[in-house]
Amino acid sequence: MSDTIYALATARGKAGVSVIRISGDAAFTAAKELCSSLPQNRGLRLLKSADGVVLDQALVLVFEKGASFTGEPVVEFQCHGSPAVVEAVQEALSKSGARLAEPGEFTRRALENEQLDLSQVEGLSDLIEAETEAQRRQAFALMDGGLTEKVERWRRDLIRAAALIEATIDFADEDVPVDVSPEVGELIESVKVDLEQEIAGSFVAERVRDGFEVAIVGPPNIGKSTLLNALAGRQAAITSEIAGTTRDVIEVRMNLEGIPVTVLDTAGLRETADTIEALGVELARKRADAADLRIFLTEDGEGKGFGVEIQGDDLVLFGKSDAGRVDGISGKTGAGLDRMIRHITTVLGSRVAITRSAVRQRHRIAMESATLYMKAAQELIATDGESELIAMELHAATHAMNAIIGRVGVEDLLDEIFASFCLGK
Numbered sequence: 001m002s003d004t005i006y007a008l009a010t011a012r013g014k015a016g017v018s019v020i021r022i023s024g025d026a027a028f029t030a031a032k033e034l035c036s037s038l039p040q041n042r043g044l045r046l047l048k049s050a051d052g053v054v055l056d057q058a059l060v061l062v063f064e065k066g067a068s069f070t071g072e073p074v075v076e077f078q079c080h081g082s083p084a085v086v087e088a089v090q091e092a093l094s095k096s097g098a099r100l101a102e103p104g105e106f107t108r109r110a111l112e113n114e115q116l117d118l119s120q121v122e123g124l125s126d127l128i129e130a131e132t133e134a135q136r137r138q139a140f141a142l143m144d145g146g147l148t149e150k151v152e153r154w155r156r157d158l159i160r161a162a163a164l165i166e167a168t169i170d171f172a173d174e175d176v177p178v179d180v181s182p183e184v185g186e187l188i189e190s191v192k193v194d195l196e197q198e199i200a201g202s203f204v205a206e207r208v209r210d211g212f213e214v215a216i217v218g219p220p221n222i223g224k225s226t227l228l229n230a231l232a233g234r235q236a237a238i239t240s241e242i243a244g245t246t247r248d249v250i251e252v253r254m255n256l257e258g259i260p261v262t263v264l265d266t267a268g269l270r271e272t273a274d275t276i277e278a279l280g281v282e283l284a285r286k287r288a289d290a291a292d293l294r295i296f297l298t299e300d301g302e303g304k305g306f307g308v309e310i311q312g313d314d315l316v317l318f319g320k321s322d323a324g325r326v327d328g329i330s331g332k333t334g335a336g337l338d339r340m341i342r343h344i345t346t347v348l349g350s351r352v353a354i355t356r357s358a359v360r361q362r363h364r365i366a367m368e369s370a371t372l373y374m375k376a377a378q379e380l381i382a383t384d385g386e387s388e389l390i391a392m393e394l395h396a397a398t399h400a401m402n403a404i405i406g407r408v409g410v411e412d413l414l415d416e417i418f419a420s421f422c423l424g425k
């Protein structure tokens with residue numbers, strides 16, 4: 001019998017309503033100690049302490065075993081959202097035999113009770129952290145089982161391919177009426193193509209989770225910090241007529257039309273004898289090279305000679321272009337700002353469009369591993385290799401698929417994943 005746990009499922013602090021969740025085999029018993037009787041599904045009840053003091057009037061929701069988020073019997077108290085009420089109700093629950101949940105313990109029980117698989121848990125974690133529309137859509141698709149459905153289909157095809165190969169082993173001494181190689185080959189190739197597409201899309205999906213980086217690059221005193229401040233709508237960076245004011249990389253995270261973007265204001269790129277400034281310039285070049293997109297502010301419209309390569313989607317603009325020329329930008333007057341933002345969102349939006357269901361490095365590593373096993377199986381088939389070896393490669397690929405949804409080899413990941421959840425989740 002597992003412990004019965006409780007926790008505040010909503011944010012701390014004053015609110016109109018606070019939700020306190022109770023889960024476990026004795027959840028109904030613990031709840032009854034506060035409200036005497038439970039409604040069949042939901043209903044208003046007075047919550048009282050063990051000595052009969054009324055704590056609050058709450059909407060009580062009851063979930064039978066198998067019909068709740070955790071898969072266990074669950075009761076939720078929707079109380080008035082004052083800290084005093086929440087504290088009093090939780091204190092009463094602690095005296096009823098229930099204990100305060102650990103971070104992520106409700107979700108961990110949902111995983112253990114097969115209400116969610118590991119990829120859905122990761123999706124839920126991402127959904128809780130989502131700050132932009134792109135992040136919300138991506139996280140919800142993962143939580144809703146988008147990756148799970150694909151993994152199950154891939155597993156099914158790989159298992160069938162392995163079964164066909166093993167049938168040739170079982171009937172090695174007999175005449176097998178059908179050559180299974182064509183169907184096996186089609187199954188493997190179909191899964192491999194799908195995985196390669198998922199792997200390609202996973203890199204962009206990771207950027208959606210963490211935020212794309214856009215670096216503002218250029219020589220000193222070209223208006224980079226002023227432009228960053230204009231984008232942020234506040235003074236995020238110090239501006240000065242003195243060249244070399246910015247020596248570190250200043251980061252401002254923002255939401256551009258639903259896309260998470262971290263804009264980087266970098267040190268002015270130039271040769272300098274100042275040791276500290278030289279370190280800032282080198283860091284600026286490294287961060288600019290690693291960014292997803294670069295905005296070059298220049299005096300001549302060329303963007304060359306900075307030691308940073310201009311790539312296909314990068315934007316080269318005349319800096320401090322207060323007059324509003326088409327190929328210019330001014331953080332001071334805002335001229336050209338809308339055009340620059342449209343360029344950023346168009347470029348990054350087109351990348352977001354190719355994202356798939358795999359959103360984490362863990363997913364990609366498992367898929368890359370499965371792909372290698374399938375390629376090995378294809379080589380064996382092409383060279384009339386041993387059926388036993390082909391089957392082994394296919395089983396290894398299936399095993400890699402299982403790791404994505406948490407069926408094997410992920411115990412060491414669980415503590416890290418659930419540590420990021422709040423107490424009520």
